Amino acid sequence: MDTLPPRTTRIQKKNVSRILEAALDVFSANGFRGATLEQIARAAGLSKPNLLYYFPSKEAIHVELLSGLMSTWLDPLRLIHPSGEPVEELIGYVIRKLEMSRQFPRESRLFANEIVQGAPRIMPLIEGELRELVEEKSILIRRWQDAGRLARMEPRHLIFSIWATTQHYADFDVQVRGILSEEDERHFEDARAFLETFYRNALDPARG
Amino acid sequence: MDTLPPRTTRIQKKNVSRILEAALDVFSANGFRGATLEQIARAAGLSKPNLLYYFPSKEAIHVELLSGLMSTWLDPLRLIHPSGEPVEELIGYVIRKLEMSRQFPRESRLFANEIVQGAPRIMPLIEGELRELVEEKSILIRRWQDAGRLARMEPRHLIFSIWATTQHYADFDVQVRGILSEEDERHFEDARAFLETFYRNALDPARG
DNA sequence: GATATTCTTGACCAATTGGTCAGGATCACG
DNA sequence: CGTGATCCTGACCAATTGGTCAAGAATATC
Numbered sequence: 001m002d003t004l005p006p007r008t009t010r011i012q013k014k015n016v017s018r019i020l021e022a023a024l025d026v027f028s029a030n031g032f033r034g035a036t037l038e039q040i041a042r043a044a045g046l047s048k049p050n051l052l053y054y055f056p057s058k059e060a061i062h063v064e065l066l067s068g069l070m071s072t073w074l075d076p077l078r079l080i081h082p083s084g085e086p087v088e089e090l091i092g093y094v095i096r097k098l099e100m101s102r103q104f105p106r107e108s109r110l111f112a113n114e115i116v117q118g119a120p121r122i123m124p125l126i127e128g129e130l131r132e133l134v135e136e137k138s139i140l141i142r143r144w145q146d147a148g149r150l151a152r153m154e155p156r157h158l159i160f161s162i163w164a165t166t167q168h169y170a171d172f173d174v175q176v177r178g179i180l181s182e183e184d185e186r187h188f189e190d191a192r193a194f195l196e197t198f199y200r201n202a203l204d205p206a207r208g
Numbered sequence: 209m210d211t212l213p214p215r216t217t218r219i220q221k222k223n224v225s226r227i228l229e230a231a232l233d234v235f236s237a238n239g240f241r242g243a244t245l246e247q248i249a250r251a252a253g254l255s256k257p258n259l260l261y262y263f264p265s266k267e268a269i270h271v272e273l274l275s276g277l278m279s280t281w282l283d284p285l286r287l288i289h290p291s292g293e294p295v296e297e298l299i300g301y302v303i304r305k306l307e308m309s310r311q312f313p314r315e316s317r318l319f320a321n322e323i324v325q326g327a328p329r330i331m332p333l334i335e336g337e338l339r340e341l342v343e344e345k346s347i348l349i350r351r352w353q354d355a356g357r358l359a360r361m362e363p364r365h366l367i368f369s370i371w372a373t374t375q376h377y378a379d380f381d382v383q384v385r386g387i388l389s390e391e392d393e394r395h396f397e398d399a400r401a402f403l404e405t406f407y408r409n410a411l412d413p414a415r416g
Numbered sequence: 417g418a419t420a421t422t423c424t425t426g427a428c429c430a431a432t433t434g435g436t437c438a439g440g441a442t443c444a445c446g
Numbered sequence: 447c448g449t450g451a452t453c454c455t456g457a458c459c460a461a462t463t464g465g466t467c468a469a470g471a472a473t474a475t476c
Binding site: 029030031032033034109112113115116117118119123126127130131134151152153154156157158160161163164165167168169171172174175176178179180181190191193194195197198199201202203204 | 335364383386387388389398407409412
Binding site: 009011036049056057 | 462465466467474
């Protein structure tokens with residue numbers, strides 16, 4: 001598992017982070033098999049054998065990236081707070097998640113690529129960390145619904161819908177742009193406005 | 209562009225369709241670069257050089273698949289009818305699209321793979337056929353909204369949300385299963401129920 | 417400044433992969 | 447049944463790619 005001697009030097013820190021940054025670029029744009037060590041090395045400003053001095057294999061880089069980012073990726077979900085106003089809490093989650101799509105599209109595509117192809121390298125993470133967190137928040141949502149403070153609908157599918165609608169703007173970026181024919185990022189503003197009304201309607205407990 | 213002499217024989221018809229079927233399997237599961245001609249050939253029950261007798265290159269097979277399926281893929285959207293009841297028309301679209309995810313997950317993943325990686329081979333189709341159809345339906349939706357028969361929200365983003373929420377069940381299948389921990393396809397029933405309430409709430413014109 | 421450790425590289429390798437080709441097998445058809 | 451067109455294959459090729467290795471360069475430490 002470990003690739004380097006215990007003591008982490010200055011140079012190691014610098015190069016490892018360079019490699020991961022470059023790998024994020026290359027993997028997210030080309031998928032695992034589409035990416036080559038040569039590309040990653042060039043993007044990181046290192047030689048190919050030098051890459052392999054820091055990581056034992058291409059796969060190791062990929063796994064390190066995915067598991068390192070998983071936690072950050074889940075932060076927005078963690079921030080849903082039991083004591084808040086239900087509709088606002090969930091809309092806040094939607095907005096945070098959309099913001100992630102805007103600011104970290106590479107990370108989103110990295111996961112998308114991996115999962116579309118069967119998540120061969122991160123199933124454990126999905127069935128562990130992720131699943132538990134979803135379970136926890138689902139219970140909270142259910143409680144809110146029971147208290148009549150949120151429209152009634154399956155909590156886990158509601159969470160799926162939030163992932164889907166927000167990550168869509170990162171993962172399917174080229175399609176969105178192709179249809180809206182805008183080069184800048186203005187459409188993120190529109191998406192934000194849309195999602196807010198959309199979810200406000202959908203979640204309104206008056207519908208229950 | 210064309211790979212074979214004008215006259216299409218019985219054998220050609222059989223083998224070309226076998227190849228495309230096999231290619232759908234392999235490309236959708238592994239992406240373009242992840243797929244090999246060897247895999248496709250084996251899945252089709254042909255030899256590799258024989259594949260290349262029917263198609264000039266790996267890329268040609270991929271393009272043929274994508275462009276051949278694009279039209280079918282858009283059928284559910286075409287079925288939205290101007291004279292119907294707005295909310296029901298859109299919910300019908302959601303259901304049809306979800307049904308596509310259930311019955312044709314490979315096709316969905318094929319497109320997902322391609323688009324996530326920048327759609328290098330189908331941008332023309334996106335900016336052509338697809339975009340026009342979306343434009344047309346957006347105008348219809350806008351008209352419905354103006355008539356007060358549908359909650360007011362950006363039509364194109366509404367369409368995006370429908371794509372996202374429904375295709376999610378095909379493209380991110382392993383994640384959905386990993387979280388719900390169900391092996392069968394029962395969750396499609398739940399998804400259907402969820403999406404129906406969800407969109408019924410969101411689209412209800414009473415919310416305006 | 418000696419020396420042990422860490423870092424870097426060019427050269428190299430085996431496996432994979434997309435694609436070619438010459439020639440043989442099979443088929444359609446008069 | 448003969449013949450031309452279609453179909454199929456084994457052998458082969460060049461390029462790419464993940465990964466190794468021995469040896470040299472740089473760095474830390476005393």
